[in-house]
Amino acid sequence: xxFLLNPYYLQMAMxxxxxxxxxxxxxxxxxxxxxxxxxxxxxSIGAYVSALLTMKAGLPLYLAVxxxxxxxxxxxxxxxxxTTRLRGIYLAIATLGFGEVVRVxxxxxxxxxxxxxxxxxxxxxxxxxxxxxxxxxxxxxGPLSVRQLGNLSVIVILALLLVGLILFSxxxxxxxxxxxxxxxxxxxxxxxxxxxxxxxxxxLAFFMGAFVAGIAGGLAAHIxxxxxxxxxxxxxxxxILLFAVLGGSDTVWGPLVGSFILTLLPEALRxxxxxxxxxxxxxxxxxxxFRPQGLISEExxxxxxxxxxxxxxxxxxxxxxxxx
Amino acid sequence: xFWQQMVNGITLGSTYSLIALGYTLIxxxxxxxxxxxxxxxxxxxxxxxxxxxxxxxxxxxxLLAAMATGAVLGYLMEVLALRPLRRRKVSELAPLISTIGxxxxxxxxxxxxFGAEAQSFPPVSSTQVFDLAGVKISMVxxxxxxxxxxxxxxLRFWLEKxxxxxxxxxxxxxxxxxxxxxxxxxxxxxxxxxxxxxLGGGAGVLVGLAFNAIEPxxxxxxGFKGLAVLILGGLGNITGAMVGGLLLGxxxxxxxxxxxxxxxxxxxxxxxxxxxFLRPEGLFGSKEQQGGR
Numbered sequence: 001x002x003f004l005l006n007p008y009y010l011q012m013a014m015x016x017x018x019x020x021x022x023x024x025x026x027x028x029x030x031x032x033x034x035x036x037x038x039x040x041x042x043x044s045i046g047a048y049v050s051a052l053l054t055m056k057a058g059l060p061l062y063l064a065v066x067x068x069x070x071x072x073x074x075x076x077x078x079x080x081x082x083t084t085r086l087r088g089i090y091l092a093i094a095t096l097g098f099g100e101v102v103r104v105x106x107x108x109x110x111x112x113x114x115x116x117x118x119x120x121x122x123x124x125x126x127x128x129x130x131x132x133x134x135x136x137x138x139x140x141x142g143p144l145s146v147r148q149l150g151n152l153s154v155i156v157i158l159a160l161l162l163v164g165l166i167l168f169s170x171x172x173x174x175x176x177x178x179x180x181x182x183x184x185x186x187x188x189x190x191x192x193x194x195x196x197x198x199x200x201x202x203x204l205a206f207f208m209g210a211f212v213a214g215i216a217g218g219l220a221a222h223i224x225x226x227x228x229x230x231x232x233x234x235x236x237x238x239x240i241l242l243f244a245v246l247g248g249s250d251t252v253w254g255p256l257v258g259s260f261i262l263t264l265l266p267e268a269l270r271x272x273x274x275x276x277x278x279x280x281x282x283x284x285x286x287x288x289x290f291r292p293q294g295l296i297s298e299e300x301x302x303x304x305x306x307x308x309x310x311x312x313x314x315x316x317x318x319x320x321x322x323x324x
Numbered sequence: 325x326f327w328q329q330m331v332n333g334i335t336l337g338s339t340y341s342l343i344a345l346g347y348t349l350i351x352x353x354x355x356x357x358x359x360x361x362x363x364x365x366x367x368x369x370x371x372x373x374x375x376x377x378x379x380x381x382x383x384x385x386x387l388l389a390a391m392a393t394g395a396v397l398g399y400l401m402e403v404l405a406l407r408p409l410r411r412r413k414v415s416e417l418a419p420l421i422s423t424i425g426x427x428x429x430x431x432x433x434x435x436x437x438f439g440a441e442a443q444s445f446p447p448v449s450s451t452q453v454f455d456l457a458g459v460k461i462s463m464v465x466x467x468x469x470x471x472x473x474x475x476x477x478x479l480r481f482w483l484e485k486x487x488x489x490x491x492x493x494x495x496x497x498x499x500x501x502x503x504x505x506x507x508x509x510x511x512x513x514x515x516x517x518x519x520x521x522x523l524g525g526g527a528g529v530l531v532g533l534a535f536n537a538i539e540p541x542x543x544x545x546x547g548f549k550g551l552a553v554l555i556l557g558g559l560g561n562i563t564g565a566m567v568g569g570l571l572l573g574x575x576x577x578x579x580x581x582x583x584x585x586x587x588x589x590x591x592x593x594x595x596x597x598x599x600x601f602l603r604p605e606g607l608f609g610s611k612e613q614q615g616g617r
Contacts, residue, residue: 035417082600088417089357089559093551094600097593100548104590234544238428245421277432284425288418289408 005144010151014223016263017158021216023243023255024165029209030249031178032202033185034088038079038095039213039240041102042072044232046214047221048112051121054222056111061124065218072214073207075102080210084202091206099237106229117228124157124222125150158219165212169252181205213240235277242280245287248294257296327459329581330574335465337573338472339534342527343546344553344565345476346520352496352560353516356419360401361524362547363430368394368525369538370438376446383467387529394525395518401426402517427543434540442539445532468530475526476566483562492516496560545589552592556599558606568607571595 022039029036050068053059059067079098083091106112129150132141141149172178180201183191192198221227239262247258266276287294343365350358372390375381381389405422452463483489494502495512503509531546532538553572557564572592579591599606 033415035420078597082597082604086600086604088415089420090555090600090604092417092420093357093555094593094597097548097552097596100545101590101593104587108586235428238424241421241424274436275432277428277435281425281427281429281432285405285422285429288414288422288425289405292409292412292414292418 005148005152007147007151010148010155011223012263012267013155014151014158016260017155017162018216018220018223019240019243019259019263020162020256021165021219022213022240023247023259024162024169024252025209025212025216026240026244027169027249027252027255028212029205030244031173031181031185032205033188034084034202034206035092035241036095036206036209037092037237037241038076038098038210040232040234040237041095041099042076042210042213043217043220043236043240044099044102044106044227044229045072045075046217047227047232048106048118048217049214050218051118051221051227052111054122055118055120061122061127061222065215065222068218069211069214072217073211076207076210080203080206084199084206096234096237099232099234103229103233106232112229115229117226117230118221119226121221121225121227123225124219125154128153154223161215161219166252166256173252177201177204238280238284242284244294245284246295248296248300250293250297251301253301254294254296258294325581329577331459331461331465333574333577334570335468335573336534336577337570338469338476339527339530339569340549340553340573341566341569342472342475342523342530343550344557344569345479345562346524346527347550347554348557348560348562348565349492349516349520349523351554352562353492353499353513354406354419355416355560356406356423357551357554358401358517358520359420359423359547360405360426360430361520361550362543362545363427363434364394364397364401364521364543365524365528365531365546365550366434366538366540366543367397367430367528369528369532369542370434370443370540371525372529373443373445373532373538383529383533387471387526390525390529391522392525394521394523394528397430397525398518398521399514401521402514406517427547431540431543434543438540440540442537445536445538464533468534472527472530475523479523480562488512488515548589549592552596555596556607558608561606561608564606564608571607 022043025039025042026036046065046068048068049071050061050064053064053067054061075098079091079094083094107115112118125147127150129146132146132149132153137146137149139146144152173182180191180196183194183196184198184201188198217232242262243258244255245258246262247256248254266273269276269279272279343361346361346365347358350356350361368390371393372386375389376383376386379385379389401423405426406419409419409422454461454463454466483493491502491507491512492515494505494507495509495516499509502512528538531542549572553565553568556572557566557568572595575595576588576591579585580588
């Protein structure tokens with residue numbers, strides 16, 4: 001127990017959840033067949049806006065993070081409005097360029113502290129620890145110290161948020177909105193002819209992705225204590241893209257699995273840190289060549305579902321056969 | 325002052341045009357955006373530098389070596405990352421993702437091979453400066469302008485007049501029809517990718533000369549500028565790429581000269597966002613969407 005609860009593993013768990021949220025943000029935009037490479041840019045907006053709000057304006061976290069997401073959404077409008085009229089490739093390039101512009105602006109603004117980045121961002125786990133101390137749990141609870149309690153409660157909060165977002169996405173799939181998204185993804189022209197306002201839905205999906213990425217950025221900032229412009233450069237954008245490409249963007253589960261693997265993989269491959277980008281690059285090329293739908297596609301899920309159901313049926317039969 | 329900035333801008337812009345031409349050629353024929361073009365360009369610059377430092381063959385040798393490197397990398401990319409995607413029906417974004425993979429692979433390879441520090445280009449030409457009615461123009465600038473304009477003119481002529489050039493244009497117009505007319509489109513695709521990458525490699529040497537410093541990460545920054553020019557000029561439009569590159573170069577130099585130097589790298593995308601609002605098909609693009617869908 002003590003072994004599992006060391007700060008490193010707890011931090012890892014937080015990063016896995018943050019990355020899973022980023023994977024979901026990719027999924028939301030990709031569910032209309034659009035490719036946004038701006039997740040890193042939107043994340044940085046969310047991170048900087050919310051960090052500045054908590055540091056300079058003293059806003060509470062539960063307000064600062066959504067405001068950061070909204071700010072990301074606002075900037076998404078600037079790119080989304082002209083590009084969603086056009087072919088998908090425009091959005092991909094414009095969002096990529098947007099990430100670069102955001103990086104340059106952050107590097108040069110005074111309020112963001114330029115290349116040095118912002119440090120001393122109030123940490124969520126310390127906030128929670130303080131709350132526990134105020135509740136009279138300064139000595140910890142049972143075997144848990146107050147620091148572990150703080151960290152664990154942050155993980156619980158993040159996990160709840162993630163579960164909420166997953167439920168939202170699953171629910172979305174079965175709604176009118178989700179069906180419109182799926183129709184646009186399958187064939188944009190056919191969808192338009194069928195009376196779907198493709199531009200509106202494409203914009204909406206793009207905004208949702210940007211908002212979720214902004215939220216993830218705000219949360220990440222309040223976990224890591226420090227953010228700098230380098231954290232959100234091209235490589236980060238590619239890494240987030242990889243979540244969706246490796247896992248697959250057809251279902252909600254794909255990007256989640258992708259982000260899980262890709263957060264743990266660098267830890268497992270510590271000896272090959274120098275080759276990390278090369279491996280990532282190779283994965284992108286190989287996935288596109290051999291399995292463009294990603295590790296988890298709709299067929300994968302259907303296959304496992306039928307297999308599991310069959311197994312269950314066999315078991316039930318055995319049980320009922322035994323009693324007879 | 326104004327004309328001085330103009331000359332600097334056009335010199336810089338001519339290298340952007342050369343980079344953007346690589347994007348445009350590939351987009352024209354294959355209908356994909358080659359995200360690895362910036363890294364091929366960067367490799368060209370480094371090989372050119374190595375050759376210029378160690379082999380003592382002068383500028384021409386460095387340029388040829390860089391172009392050859394570009395062509396080889398282009399060939400490898402075509403075979404390994406693009407061809408497998410053509411065999412099956414994939415979305416138009418799949419090649420984009422695949423070439424992003426190539427781009428970060430090449431970038432980290434360059435970091436391993438050449439190191440992360442910026443390296444300065446050896447003085448391969450004289451540092452003479454000419455004075456034309458108050459406008460100073462250096463020998464390096466003249467060389468850059470001459471080579472990039474020369475390459476563009478040759479390309480223009482070659483595409484316009486030769487049989488191969490015509491086949492490339494036919495293929496970019498409509499690949500099925502070109503195939504029916506007896507053009508070996510497979511060969512044309514390989515040729516186009518190699519040609520575009522060779523131009524990128526050559527541009528690497530010129531940018532190395534212009535900035536006098538090259539580093540592995542410049543593939544990303546310059547690649548972005550090439551992309552901006554691609555949109556600025558209209559996807560797949562060769563004239564657009566040439567003029568768009570010059571425009572971007574001039575706009576950048578003026579933004580540096582009149583105050584906002586640290587935002588230089590943001591100018592390109594500021595321009596395209598504005599353009600996408602006003603004229604999404606690009607400055608020289610036609611209103612019709614290419615190939616229906």
